[in-house]
Amino acid sequence: MRKVLGMVVAAVFFVGTVAVASGPKTVTIDKCKKRKAAVTFNHEAHSKRVNGKCNTCHHKWDGKGEPHSCFKCHGCKKKGNAPKAMKAFHKTCKGCHKKMHKGPTKCKECHK
């Protein structure tokens, strides 16, 4: 009996921690910050807000494993086909805030 219970607990633990990718709770984006302060946001709340559709932001993610950092492809200076990080973030972040009329759109509200 104890053994069976242990297996059930292990199974629940497995589903809860391994099968669902979620990423960090809060994220600070500070790779470039040459002219502007780093930007911190609640990653978990944002993930919930899009109902777990991680590729709203992680647009190149194939859904397997964990998504890559944006900086793998988007550099502080332009690299390859990917637009500069500033452009990528402003478009993703400010773009959605503007569209939803919710969330910060002024420089100092993000670059604190």
Ligand code: HEC
């Ligand atoms: C919704 C949040 C948001 C708003 C609003 C916003 N930014 Fe940004 N911005 C970011 C993020 C995220 C980065 C990437 C930061 C990094 O990599 O260090 C960034 C990067 C930058 C960079 C390049 C990095 C650097 O420090 O040189 C500049 C310049 C910049 N923003 C200027 C502005 C200006 C000016 C405004 C207002 C007109 C503004 N931003 C509004 C989120 C925002």
Ligand code: HEC
């Ligand atoms: C609102 C946009 C947004 C949503 C939605 C979102 N993320 Fe992220 N995520 C980011 C940004 C921005 C970063 C930090 C910048 C970077 O890529 O280094 C990040 C970082 C991560 C990282 C760390 C990457 C690394 O190597 O440093 C993981 C893992 C991650 N996210 C997973 C997820 C998962 C899983 C979901 C869906 C449940 C999700 N994210 C939803 C924007 C988002």
Ligand code: HEC
């Ligand atoms: C595996 C590489 C890769 C990763 C990781 C990646 N991108 Fe991109 N991104 C690209 C490429 C390449 C483009 C150019 C258009 C295309 O191929 O889709 C692009 C285009 C974009 C665009 C459109 C820009 C425009 O001017 O229309 C945005 C916005 C963007 N990325 C944001 C992000 C954000 C935010 C993250 C992280 C949450 C991220 N990207 C992660 C490679 C990547």
Ligand code: HEC
């Ligand atoms: C799918 C739409 C969407 C995207 C994409 C998005 N946001 Fe937001 N964000 C929101 C909404 C909606 C709110 C307002 C939440 C509220 O007021 O209840 C918000 C609030 C915020 C806030 C204030 C609360 C907090 O989380 O700290 C910050 C800062 C922020 N966003 C930064 C960002 C950054 C940086 C990115 C890009 C990496 C981003 N957002 C991408 C929808 C989005």
